[in-house]
Amino acid sequence: MASSPFREDGFLTDEAIRFSEVIQTVDKMGNPILVGEGGVGGLFRENGGNVADWGKYASERYASPQEPFEVHFYRNKVTGEILLFDYKIKFGG
Template sequence: MRRESATSPFNENGWLAPRAREKSYRIIPGDQIGNPEVRRLMTSDGSTLSDWGKYTTLTHQSPYGDFQVHYYYNPATGRMLNYDYKVVLNRR
């Protein structure tokens, strides 16, 4: 069961599956993100910072512990950055 939950948010290419993104929520609005490289990447397609945000998935289980995935996402365009995309393990 834990192994199934660990892979469930990802598709075969390692990206978040649509169902994982649909259940995610924004934790930082795009215009409050301070990293200049992330800000540059977010607006490189002409979109505005306010269209973006840092998002997190629901908690999933793995053999190594419970985790969420953090990523930058623009729900208006459906674009997700391939930058600083990471799994964050819960602290015990």
């Protein structure tokens, strides 16, 4: 397990991003804040590129004093942009 997925400024490290994997494609997402409704709005559309290029990613697992965890985040597979909305830490496993 790697040491930390975060830089000192709180953003993900390049390594955490590079070794992350898609866990959910945009066609499986139902959150209108992210994907919009009726082809209008949504953070993915507002942040540029094709909405279909966005996905939910999970980092590799990291050690912590509690238990191992991974970081979930949204990323555009074409532009590499990461949406600074709704980072999640998932413990377990």
